[in-house]
Amino acid sequence: MIAALAPLFRGPLAPYAEALRLQADATARPGSDLTDPDFLTSQMTLFSRRFAQPERRAVASLWMKHHVSAVLTPVLAANLLLGRQMPVALEEIDVLPGPKGIAEALILPQDGTPVSRADPFARFSPLLEGHVAPLVKAVAKASGIAPKVLWSNVGNWFDGLTGEAEAMGAEGVGDARALLALERAPDGTRNPVFAAVRHTAEGRKRRVCCLRYLIPELDLCDTCPLPDPARP
Template sequence: MTLSALNALFVGPLEGYRDRLVSAEDPRPSVRGADLLDPRVLTEQLDRFARTFAAPEPRAVASIWAKQHFSILVVPALAANIVLDLVLPVALDAVEIIPDAGGLTRALKLRGLAPGRHESEGLTRDRAPADRFDALIDAHLAPLVDALAAVSGVAPRVLWSNAGNIFEFVVRRTEGLPQEGGAGHAAAARVLTSRRRSGAPNPLFEPIRYVPEVGDAPEGSPPRRVRKVCCLRYFIPDQSLCGACPLPARPEAGPAGTSGPRRSA
């Protein structure tokens, strides 16, 4: 069931995320978020998704699956944090994943918003900038990245780059929007520009670069948005490079000729 408290977010470029976070009353079958840390459960979801490709490659399958899941999670949760000053209960053990027939995440059920309660209950306001992203980053992204890397062999930095790409997208799209508390956007922007977070290396540091267009680009073209780390889509033959790929062209060699994701120059 859609959360009406978040309706103000879902306009313009965020409109497509209106039904991605739902309450505990949603009747659709779901998987407990914490259960994804069980290798058997996570592998089952990835195997279902892998069957949608003619020639799946485990690392690419996990990366593409993560891009979809992180999009469903990060866009509405981070936008709510920035614009509405709301910290949503999105820790992995506080949500359930609603998958489609192919194993992709289509929505997240927020178990913290129980049936019969007003949906504003369970939504936290006025968190200090130091901890306002803990539920999203430390209690959902971090354990899921580790679990995905363990079952698929994909490098964690590829998965963190997927998350950072979406995080940066939300920060850019919410720039200049009216904000409930006023501190959310600056706090989110600091996540992307800080080398360390909570005393440890920050895996979301500078995931995106903006580089000048070269070659046949018209004079005055805006800089090109480029990921720092490739998402490995090209490991699957029928997948094209993504729009922010750091690779100049699709490599001719397949995975056997590639040691891992490449960085842009």
């Protein structure tokens, strides 16, 4: 466990205590390898073995979901709850691959710094631009999935964890909500997590389907925007 993050790992976040590390590991790979087509494809192939009838795009989508949940949850939680920016840009870190194709941990160069409060985009840029954006590009290229599906996965995760952090009294929730509500970044480029989730009387609903319905053995997810049963 990274000592500076110890206050996070109580209650629901306890399972993530080892997802961020500082110690080098002989089996770790450079974080930039996640954008290498051969390595990335090998990881998604390992991941696909859990399904009887894997479909390439659905596997890529679910792989992305699992990646952000497994190793980026404590990164966003540290930002929202502790006001701590973790250095997770792919070129700065190493990644510890797991036997089933999902990273077990990120090996960081240091234990973080205070977050930037200049604007919501600056606050979350090290996570979204440094780690997620190049990964989305690589996964889309390797699998043929539309980048908007992958960004929808990220936006759904970001929105969901923000809600959990709000219930814990996190000071960063306002910036997180502001980010999700802004269609454009300060430089005029499109915000890829803008309005990723609709909050309705029936609960949270994604705007873009994650494609898991393409794997016959899987049910629709709880936030699916498609009608049920959904086999377009």
